[in-house]
Amino acid sequence: MPRHLSTLSDLACLIPATTITGNPQTHFRGFAIDSRTLKPGELFVAIASDSDDGHRYVPDAFSKGATAALIHHLQFSGAQELIAAGKPLLQVPNTLQALTGMARAWRCQxxxxxxxxxxxxxxxxxxxxxxxxxxxxxxxxxxxxxxxxxxxxxxxxxxxxxxxxxxxxxxxxxxxxxxxxxxxxxxxxxxxxxxxxxxxxxxxxxxxxxxxxxxxxxxxxxxxxxxxxxxxxxxxxxxxxxxxxxxxxxxxxxxxxxxxxxxxxxxxxxxxxxxxxxxxxxxxxxxxxxxxxxxxxxxxxxxxxxxxxxxxxxKASLPRWRWEQHHIGSHRYIFDCYNSNPDSLQAALQQLSRLPGPHIAVVGEMLELGEFSEIEHRNAAAFLQFCQHVFTYGTQAQWISEELGNQATHCHSIDQIAAELADCQSATVLVKGSRGNRLERLLDVL
The missing domain is CATH 3.40.1190.10 (Mur-like, catalytic domain)
Structure with missing residues (x-):
C-alpha cells in the first residue's frame, strides 16, 4: 500500500471526499470490499452493484475491526448509529470511482x-x-x-x-x-x-x-x-x-x-x-x-x-486446483477444476491420455458458452472416447453423457460421484469443471 496513503486526510487529498464523522488523522492498513474477509485495521469500501449494495455491510465491517468506511450515501441500516458512535465515515460521490482514482494515483508513482x-x-x-x-x-x-x-x-x-x-x-x-x-x-x-x-x-x-x-x-x-x-x-x-x-x-x-x-x-x-x-x-x-x-x-x-x-x-508451482495431484485409495486424482472451457478441457484430456491408464474423467459443465453451449458440450464427447468411463456433473454436462451413452454416467451430487468412483478399479482420474461447479468439493468427500 502507498506509504503516503495511510490516513483519511491523505485519502481526502487524492479524491473529492467529505468526512462525515471521525478524526481525519485516523490510520488504516489496506482496503477491503467484503466484510467477511476484512482484516482489522483496514478501510472498508462500500461498492454498490446491480445485485447488491456494499453499504448494507458497513456496520458489519466495523464490528469486524474496520478502522473506517468509504461510502457514497447514508441510506443504509445502522448509518445513524455509526454517526452517533463517532465511527470514521468518509463520503465520496462514487466509491468505485474513488477506488479507481486512488489506484491510478499510486500506479503513476x-x-x-x-x-x-x-x-x-x-x-x-x-x-x-x-x-x-x-x-x-x-x-x-x-x-x-x-x-x-x-x-x-x-x-x-x-x-x-x-x-x-x-x-x-x-x-x-x-x-x-x-x-x-x-x-x-x-x-x-x-x-x-x-x-x-x-x-x-x-x-x-x-x-x-x-x-x-x-x-x-x-x-x-x-x-x-x-x-x-x-x-x-x-x-x-x-x-x-x-x-x-x-x-x-x-x-x-x-x-x-x-x-x-x-x-x-x-x-x-x-x-x-x-x-x-x-x-x-x-x-x-x-x-x-x-x-x-x-x-x-x-x-x-x-x-x-x-x-x-x-x-x-x-521453482515454479501451480496455483490451487490447476493440475493438482492426489493419490487417494487406489486412484491417482488430477484436480484441474479452477475453471473449464472447450479448449482447456481438450488440453487437459490430451495430457490425461499421455498418463498411465486406465483413465476416468469427472467432467463438470462449461459455463458462459451461451448459444454455443449444447454444441460445445456434445462436441467434447469426442475427446473423451479414450476414457474407460466418464462421470458428468451439472445440467449442461448432461449433453456429454447423452453423446457417450453407456460410457458415461450423469451424477446429480458430489456424493454420488464419490460413490461411483469407489466402485471403480484403480485408475488415473481427471476432475475438470467450471468454477461454478466447485468440483474441488469432491476431495473433501473422498
Missing part, C-alpha cells in the same frame, strides 16, 4: 516494469511463473482481476516492489481496454484465444477482438506464436514478441526432452543471433510448457538474464 496478462486460459498460472522473476513482486490478489479487483490489487502493491505482474480478466467488450488504461503496462501478454466467454462475445473472433484491446496500452505485446491468426491480428503492436515452436517465433522451442524431474527445453532467442539455451522446468504438461515459453519471452523482453529465468522456472 511506480518506476518498476509492469506486465499485464490476459487470455482465455492459463493467465493465473503464467502470472505465478512471472512473479518468480523478482524477489519483490506487485501482483494480482487472488482472482481480483476485474474493474473492482484490479484497483485493489494495485493498491496492495508493496513499497519495495521491483516488478508488477497483473492478470486482466473480462466478460465483455471494453473491459480489457478499461483495465489496460488503468494499469498502463510496459509488457502485455495474451496467452491464447479460446472459447471462454464465447456466449458473451459472439464467438472466437469476438474473444480475440476483446483481448486485443490490451494492444494500445502496452509498449510490447507477447503472444502465442503458433496461433497464426492471433499473430496476424497483433501485428499492429509497437513491438511484437512471439513464443512457440513455429520457425519465425522470437522465442522458439527447438527441442524438448523428458527428464526424471521434468522437461529440458532447448530454446532459441531472436533467431540464431543469440544462440540457444537450455532450461529445465519441473513439469511435462504441454500447456505448462507453452506457459513457460511465454514466461521466457516476457523475461527476454524485460532483459532478464537467462540464468535468472531458469532459476525462477525451476
Amino acid at each position: 511506480w518506476s518498476f516494469p509492469v506486465v499485464a496478462v490476459t487470455g482465455s486460459a492459463g493467465k493465473t498460472t503464467l502470472c505465478s511463473m512471472l512473479s518468480r522473476f523478482s524477489p519483490a513482486t506487485a501482483a494480482t490478489l487472488g482472482n481480483f482481476n476485474n474493474y473492482i479487483g484490479l484497483p485493489l490489487s494495485i493498491l496492495s502493491a508493496p513499497q519495495d516492489a521491483l516488478l508488477g505482474v497483473f492478470e486482466l480478466g473480462m466478460n465483455g467488450f471494453g473491459e480489457i481496454d478499461t483495465l489496460g488504461s488503468l494499469l498502463q503496462p510496459q509488457v502485455g501478454v495474451i496467452t491464447n484465444i479460446g472459447s471462454a466467454h464465447m456466449g458473451l462475445l459472439g464467438g472466437r473472433q469476438g474473444i480475440m477482438e476483446a483481448k486485443l484491446e490490451l494492444l494500445p496500452h502496452c509498449d510490447t505485446l507477447v503472444v502465442d506464436g503458433d496461433n497464426t491468426e492471433l499473430v496476424h491480428q497483433a501485428a499492429a503492436a509497437t513491438h511484437l514478441v512471439t513464443a512457440g515452436s513455429a520457425p519465425e517465433c522470437t522465442v522458439r522451442l527447438q527441442h524438448q526432452e523428458a527428464t526424471d524431474t521434468g522437461t529440458l527445453l532447448q530454446v532459441e532467442f531472436d533467431g540464431s543471433s543469440q544462440g540457444s539455451h537450455k532450461f529445465l522446468v519441473p513439469f511435462a504438461e504441454a500447456f505448462l510448457i507453452k506457459n513457460a515459453l511465454l514466461a521466457l519471452a516476457t523475461g527476454h523482453t524485460l532483459g532478464l538474464p537467462r540464468r535468472k529465468m531458469e532459476d525462477a522456472l525451476q
